[in-house]
Amino acid sequence: MTEQQHPDDKSLDEQTLPDLAKRHFFKKLGMVGATGAAAATGVSSAVEIIKEPNKPSWGGATFSDAMGDFFQDHYSRMSDEEMNEALERIKRKAKQKFGVDINCEDTKPMPDTYFGYALNISKCRGYRECVEGCIRENNQGRDSQVQYIRVLEMDEGDSNLEHSDHYYDPATVPVAGKYYMPVQCQQCDNAPCVKACPVEATWMDKDGIVVIDYNWCIGCRMCMSACPYWARHFNWTEPQIAAQDLNPNTNYLGNRPRMKGVVEKCHFCTQRTRKGRQPACMEACPTGARVFGNLLDPESEIRWILENKTVFRLKEELGTEPKFWYYTDEARART
Amino acid sequence: MKVFYAFVMDGMKTALRGGPLYYMWMLFLLVLIGITAWSYSHQWTEGMVITGLSDQVSWGFYIANFAFFVGIAAAGVLLTVPAYIFHRKDVKSVVIIGEAMALSAVVVAMGFVAVDIGRLDRAWHVIPGLGKFNWPNSMLAWDIVVLNVYLFLNLFIPMYILFKHYQGKETPVRKYFFWVVIACFWAISIHTVTAWLLSSNVARPFWHTALMAPRFISSAFTAGPALMIIILQAVRRYTDYPVSQSVIKMLAIIMTISLQISLYFVAAELFTDFYFEGAHAASMHYLFLGLDGFDGLKSWIWTAVGLNLVALTLLMVHKTRENRVTLNIACVLGFVGIWIEKGMGLVVTGFIPTPLGEIFEYSPTLMEIGVSVGIYALGAFVFTILTKVAIEVELGRIGKHKNILKGVGNISDTVKQVKTAAAK
Known part of the structure; x- marks a missing residue:
């Protein structure tokens, strides 16, 4: 200093x-x-x-x-x-x-790439490691506690989001009779937030990632009203991060430090995935519940899942076409 | 051009001169505006964290007021239509006051948007060409367009007419009739677009109803006349400008019908949500009955329902509608009732529960109210000046025409007729 x-x-x-x-x-x-x-x-x-x-x-x-x-x-x-x-x-x-x-680059989308994410609910055990990994990677304000991923604790046999517990805090997870469902930006192909933004500060890039230019956002929060997944977060005050916690490898349309008064959200870790790496949440997940990959690559793991597993998407009836799929193992693992 | 300069100068002189009561009123408004400046400076340096807003409830008091005052602005049309389409002389003489109210309400609405956006310094991003305008996709982009055009229409039509009167000329209505018709349609459009700003959000079932725009219009035509009736009485009391009782009667009838329709719409929404409660009904349930032990808006909405029902009763009984005191009570109750129902009741409830089913309540902070008071005051300030100048011109006390030199004034024909009718 x-x-x-x-x-x-x-x-x-x-x-x-x-x-x-x-x-x-x-x-x-x-x-x-x-x-x-x-x-x-x-x-x-x-x-x-x-x-x-x-x-x-x-x-x-x-x-x-x-x-x-x-x-x-x-x-x-x-x-x-x-x-x-x-x-x-x-x-x-x-x-x-x-x-x-810090280093900050403007990494462009890779050619022939269209990203998608799949999450195995039967493997998720509610550790919230993905939440932590995401915060460390993406330089969210620590005081303001912005989190891109929210893990919902649900009762077995019930998928009503209104019955979910957002702030579950037992001594150990998983809890018997519960299952866990992480929700983050679903990277909709028909994104309501993009349509709602009055100044085109957010758009879908060529690789399918919905990105935000934090320098263009006027902070009207129209996108937050439009998002059916509660994926967008506003910087109500200047985000504070301790120097040693700052991730210095940053991207312009990604994890660079934000300012107050603008909206941010999950961007599939552009700073990593556009260089062929995994997103931080996938890397952090200890159970292997998360599978990220290129939807255009027929050899990719995510394509295998989409072709061989029964998948569903959140609130598909809204027509948002999420590029985020949930699936389960055929026989759910019992604890 | 020289005459126009004199018009502006005379207008400014008129605005600066007045009795002690006038100065006290304006000073009071300036103090409120000062409170806003101080509060907003805190919001500016510390961020919107000083408000009660959160990621869960990301719009609140500011946007609620914005929606409400767009409605008040739209209600300006209620004088324009009878005046120019049905040629009511009594209404035509006060149409300028309605236009001043519409203009001031647009200023208030825009003020509330200005304090609500996180980055006011980037407001230029919405200017087409200079910034990047997501038109026609974004409903907010539409709203910016329609509000600015409405502001423009309500500024230039009255100014054109006033400027002619200032010169002692009568303008034939056909010369500006086209623009009047445009303004009438525009009034409906501003409030429709504001309703669509909410109802376009598929993520928020509570707003996502086709009834939103009709509800907005009917509630605007309740609160608008309510405010106008009070304002016209104030003008009659504090100035020598003639305001015919027939105008107030007409507005009271409009308000009665609109309030009936408005409450009918609320009832229709309640039935649809509560007959067989689906997931869509959660917000409505929260609003009227509370949800999972949270009921922050319950007392508000029942107060609003109560106020509106009392107002409606007073308005529907001929005796109380025509009595000055009870009419004024009905106006105040109706105005406040609609303000609660369509302001906080409608905007905040849309966010509860969140799309992920979380219930997180909101109430405005003192700072937020501090930011808001001066915005209302700014509207009143603008209205006072506009009305004062307009009245002086209309009564022929300022102007560039021969009657001014004779010192007899040159009251416009319409005003003269109303004045003589009132004298009888």
């Missing part, structure tokens, strides 16, 4: 203003007319940040970073140069906030 920047000490011209982003912005500004109010907001909030360099809130660590964040364009319109600037800003801000050197 020794190298913390104090922007007050630096003259403005020493800093590299993100000219490109700004030019782009003003060009468009001229096209559709003035938005003085929006520009003014940016300036005043930037001033606020300079006043409190030790309390990095939602903007950037420095004046130039705050401006760069403010003017940052939609993901689909960013040039490579703009994306590199954005990634550098993310790294600088992480250094400033956590004192950690």
Whole structure:
């Protein structure tokens, strides 16, 4: 934490203003007319940040970073140069906030890949290791306790979600007479959240993963109302993570540190799966209940499951077409 | 152009001048706006954690008020239709007050959206072209469009007419009739789209009903006239602008019918959910009876039902509807009743239980209410200024025409007729 920047000490011209982003912005500004109010907001909030360099809130660590964040364009319109600037800003801000050197990449979807997930309910024993593994991997705020996966404890013979226990806490699991059903973002092929977002801050990428650009989200929470799986979570305050707990291998449309006021959710660990690795929840699961893979690969394990097991999807009647399947062993293992 | 400049300057002068009561009222509103500024600065720095909202109940007091005030805005149409389609002179003279109310209500509704979004600094992302606008897919994108157009219509139609009157000219209705008709349809559209903002969510069975939009319209046409009746009486009391009792009578009738329809819709929803309780009925059960021992909204909704029933009784009996005191009581009860039912009752209940069956209750924090008070005040502030200027122009006390020089004023024809009718 020794190298913390104090922007007050630096003259403005020493800093590299993100000219490109700004030019782009003003060009468009001229096209559709003035938005003085929006520009003014940016300036005043930037001033606020300079006043409190030790309390990095939602903007950037420095004046130039705050401006760069403010003017940052939609993901689909960013040039490579703009994306590199954005990634550098993310790294600088992480250094400033956590004192950690992180890496942040914009990993694109792999060709001929369409991801799906299958979960064997008869193998799940309710340990919640997946929940823990996910939090460690994906840099969720520890104080705010954002969790992408919720494991529901259900009574045997009952699959009514309203009867599920979200906060089960017995001395040991599994409990006799109960079974466990983890629920996370179902990566719907026909995602209601994507349709609901007013600014296209969330979309389905080529590999089937529904991703969010945390820098474009306006925090209206329309997607949270739209999601039938309660998969989306809002940063009600600035997420706090201890420096030693921060996962430094991050991805732009993935586990990079988030800011307050934006929505986040499971993204099938883009930072791992787009490089051929397993998602963290699958790696963390000690029972082998989780199977992740490429639906386009006929040799993949997930294809085998879909072809040989009786599977079901949550709330299939809503027409959301989840890419998340549940299945059971033919004869459920009894404890 | 020069005349228009004088119009704006005269308008501003009028807004700045007034009696002690006027200054006290405006100061009071400014204090409330100050409370909002202070509360919102906390929300801005600390995040929305200062509200009672959660991942479970992610919209609350703000969006409830938003939905309600879009309804009030839509109700502005209730004066426009009789005035321009049925050519009622008595209504035409006060239509400008209805338009001012609609405009102020849009300001309030937009204010509540502004404080509800987590990243107000990114509001420019919704500007088409500059940002990225998910249109026509997102209902929120639709809502942004229709609300802004409605704001524009309610700003420019009255301004055009007022500006003509300012110059001592009468504009033939046919010149702006087209826009009036557009505004009428638009009023229905803003509230329909707001209802669809909720009913489009397949994830929330409580909202996912085709009755949502009709319910919204009928409840808006209850709360809207209720507020308008009170406002028109206030105008009559505090200014010398003529407000015909026949307008208030008409609004009271509209309110009576709308409240009947509104309660009928509630009854229809209750029957469908409770006759054979399926999973869809869980939210309704929570609202009216409580669920698994949680019943945070139960007393609220029964209060609303009670208020609405008393209001309806007062309105349905001719004697009490035509009595000034009982009519005002009915208006206040109906207004509050609808505010509870369609605000918190409708918005918050949609989130309980969550799509994963969790019950997590919500109640607004003091901070949240602090943020809200000034938004109401801002609406009242805008309304006061608009009405004050409009009245001065309509009564011919400010303007650029020969009668001003003679010091006799140039009351527009409609107002003159109503004034003489009232004198008789």
